[in-house]
Amino acid sequence: MIEKTDRIRGKVYVLGDNVDTDLIIPAEYLNLVPTIPEEYRKLGAHALSGLPDSYPPFVLPGAFQSEYRIIIAGRNFGCGSSREHAPIALGAAGVQAVVTESYARIFFRNTMATGEFYPFESVENLTGLFKTGDEAEIDISRAAISNLTSERTFALRPLGAVAEVIEAGGLFGYARKTGMIAGGVKRENNAHVK
Amino acid sequence: MPSTITEKILARAAGSSRVAPGDNIWVNVDILLTHDVCGPGTIGIFKREFGKTAKVWDPDRVVIIPDHYIFTADEKAHRNVDILRDFVKEQGMRYFYEPDTLNYKGVCHVALPEEGHVRPGEVIFGTDSHTCTHGALGAFATGIGNTDAAFILGTGRLLIKVPPTLRFNLNGAKPEYVTAKDMILRIIGDIGVDGATYCAMEFCGEAVTALNIDERMTLCNMAVEAGAKNGIIEPDEKTIDYVRARTKLAFEPVYGDRDAQPARAWDYDVSTFEPCVAEPHLPSNFALARERRHIKLDRAYIGSCTGGKLSDFIMAARLLKGRKVSIPTFLVPATTEVAEKLITETVDGKVLVEIFAEAGCLDIAPPSCAACLGGPVDTFGRTQDKEVVISTTNRNFVGRMGSKDAPIYLASPLTVAASAITGRITDPREFM
Numbered sequence: 001m002i003e004k005t006d007r008i009r010g011k012v013y014v015l016g017d018n019v020d021t022d023l024i025i026p027a028e029y030l031n032l033v034p035t036i037p038e039e040y041r042k043l044g045a046h047a048l049s050g051l052p053d054s055y056p057p058f059v060l061p062g063a064f065q066s067e068y069r070i071i072i073a074g075r076n077f078g079c080g081s082s083r084e085h086a087p088i089a090l091g092a093a094g095v096q097a098v099v100t101e102s103y104a105r106i107f108f109r110n111t112m113a114t115g116e117f118y119p120f121e122s123v124e125n126l127t128g129l130f131k132t133g134d135e136a137e138i139d140i141s142r143a144a145i146s147n148l149t150s151e152r153t154f155a156l157r158p159l160g161a162v163a164e165v166i167e168a169g170g171l172f173g174y175a176r177k178t179g180m181i182a183g184g185v186k187r188e189n190n191a192h193v194k
Numbered sequence: 195m196p197s198t199i200t201e202k203i204l205a206r207a208a209g210s211s212r213v214a215p216g217d218n219i220w221v222n223v224d225i226l227l228t229h230d231v232c233g234p235g236t237i238g239i240f241k242r243e244f245g246k247t248a249k250v251w252d253p254d255r256v257v258i259i260p261d262h263y264i265f266t267a268d269e270k271a272h273r274n275v276d277i278l279r280d281f282v283k284e285q286g287m288r289y290f291y292e293p294d295t296l297n298y299k300g301v302c303h304v305a306l307p308e309e310g311h312v313r314p315g316e317v318i319f320g321t322d323s324h325t326c327t328h329g330a331l332g333a334f335a336t337g338i339g340n341t342d343a344a345f346i347l348g349t350g351r352l353l354i355k356v357p358p359t360l361r362f363n364l365n366g367a368k369p370e371y372v373t374a375k376d377m378i379l380r381i382i383g384d385i386g387v388d389g390a391t392y393c394a395m396e397f398c399g400e401a402v403t404a405l406n407i408d409e410r411m412t413l414c415n416m417a418v419e420a421g422a423k424n425g426i427i428e429p430d431e432k433t434i435d436y437v438r439a440r441t442k443l444a445f446e447p448v449y450g451d452r453d454a455q456p457a458r459a460w461d462y463d464v465s466t467f468e469p470c471v472a473e474p475h476l477p478s479n480f481a482l483a484r485e486r487r488h489i490k491l492d493r494a495y496i497g498s499c500t501g502g503k504l505s506d507f508i509m510a511a512r513l514l515k516g517r518k519v520s521i522p523t524f525l526v527p528a529t530t531e532v533a534e535k536l537i538t539e540t541v542d543g544k545v546l547v548e549i550f551a552e553a554g555c556l557d558i559a560p561p562s563c564a565a566c567l568g569g570p571v572d573t574f575g576r577t578q579d580k581e582v583v584i585s586t587t588n589r590n591f592v593g594r595m596g597s598k599d600a601p602i603y604l605a606s607p608l609t610v611a612a613s614a615i616t617g618r619i620t621d622p623r624e625f626m
Contacts, residue, residue: 026568080323082232082338102388113339
């Protein structure tokens with residue numbers, strides 16, 4: 001989970017298209033329950049451990065957090081499973097923003113619901129314009145990301161209503177903050193049960 | 195203004211006369227499904243947000259089907275089932291298909307319709323991406339995460355956006371060597387793994403209505419692999435017969451308006467389709483089975499919500515009868531009901547389990563998700579090294595079945611059975 005901020009600055013980790021949930025958090029770690037604090041931490045330790053061994057480790061062995069704060073990726077980020085463990089693992093590992101060309105539906109919804117990081121969409125595909133290890137800074141109000149290593153700036157799509165939900169800590173945080181907790185009334189009749 | 199079946203179901207669930215794609219609406223939930231991997235996290239959020247002693251909105255509308263990590267020594271997996279059991283007891287829920295009891299069923303997306311929880315016209319959310327399977331029975335069904343599910347537990351409602359409909363007209367007479375799996379792999383191959391993102395995939399046409407319910411479920415099951423929000427098939431007599439045989443609860447099917455226009459439509463002549471595979475490492479990596487005859491395999495796997503239903507095993511048995519497999523062949527029936535039918539159903543007078551045993555398949559495993567998604571290291575069928583696998587399952591991402599070095603080819607039960615015989619990717623026509 002992250003604090004409200006105007007800027008996000010840190011090292012970048014670059015991935016390609018179709019980064020699926022099995023890469024983000026392999027199924028063998030799904031026995032961890034995210035609402036148990038010790039297991040939430042452990043999910044962070046295994047974030048992106050599904051990547052082939054040719055990739056630099058996202059989290060170093062023995063660590064619980066990554067040195068990379070920002071992930072840059074291509075299309076369809078988070079495709080595959082509905083496991084909420086996926087955005088949670090990234091957030092637990094210390095990711096503050098993902099900047100990708102497009103998201104898979106459930107993953108985007110889960111990121112918003114948990115408020116674990118800012119889910120940005122880039123206007124163009126940035127995977128060729130950043131290298132893993134580059135330093136970057138995201139200006140949230142300007143909706144822009146700067147590659148401090150190459151000194152180039154790129155546009156992001158504005159987050160719109162999603163920003164407030166993330167800043168409030170996710171769906172429930174937002175609902176409480178705006179006084180709308182529990183979006184409705186209990187069903188009046190259970191007519192279907194005879 | 196004519197509406198599609200998805201729009202009409204959602205309109206009814208939202209108490210609206212009409213909804214349009216792009217509308218953000220609150221829908222009443224008919225069924226919430228969860229299992230052992232996502233249930234505990236969902237319960238944790240529910241208690242945290244609604245209170246330790248909070249009661250769910252309607253205990254009869256929550257269905258808990260443990261299936262993912264069941265036959266394992268993993269302690270946390272057992273702990274997670276304990277968490278579910280405690281919650282069920284506390285809430286007075288009646289639909290809990292508990293492991294180690296006679297009530298255990300197995301794979302949630304096969305058990306849910308088997309147990310009568312899927313009814314046309316209803317709205318189903320599940321903490322599993324393959325919840326889209328249930329559109330096969332004319333319901334709106336989609337996967338969500340723990341937080342959304344916890345929200346539903348407390349309120350019985352969810353805020354969603356109405357998806358645009360993509361229509362896939364599948365016409366022509368399906369050849370006997372072509373299955374629903376070949377049909378959906380062809381579609382995903384054509385539109386890509388994000389070709390249907392946020393959309394409803396509607397499957398129509400004579401080739402769809404000719405499918406039995408199992409095959410319709412296979413079609414809708416993989417809609418999520420194209421990024422879809424839901425997959426759906428208009429209910430007909432087959433649907434009603436299936437559902438009436440399994441539940442006494444009242445239901446009212448919803449039908450799309452005949453002249454409702456989808457956002458986009460594709461037309462296919464299924465009589466031209468051929469058996470295919472999805473090559474590593476994306477479900478959209480389409481190739482014809484007959485053009486991959488040179489690929490050597492180490493393992494065949496028949497199981498999962500996608501390819502472990504009774505019809506899938508009957509198809510495999512037709513090919514394996516009187517023949518022998520040349521590679522280790524793993525069989526995992528999706529549910530206890532499927533497992534029981536393997537002992538009673540026959541192909542040409544021979545019982546399925548005998549066909550598989552005589553063919554040299556490994557002993558049939560107890561029903562669960564097993565190796566479809568790898569799982570704990572002691573999971574039946576989990577890859578450990580560089581095994582090249584052909585499988586009736588739904589995903590072939592790197593490491594999906596356990597080992598990062600084990601490539602996976604997705605295929606129909608006919609193609610998997612044919613390939614198990616030769617030890618290479620094989621078009622089932624070689625044996626038909």
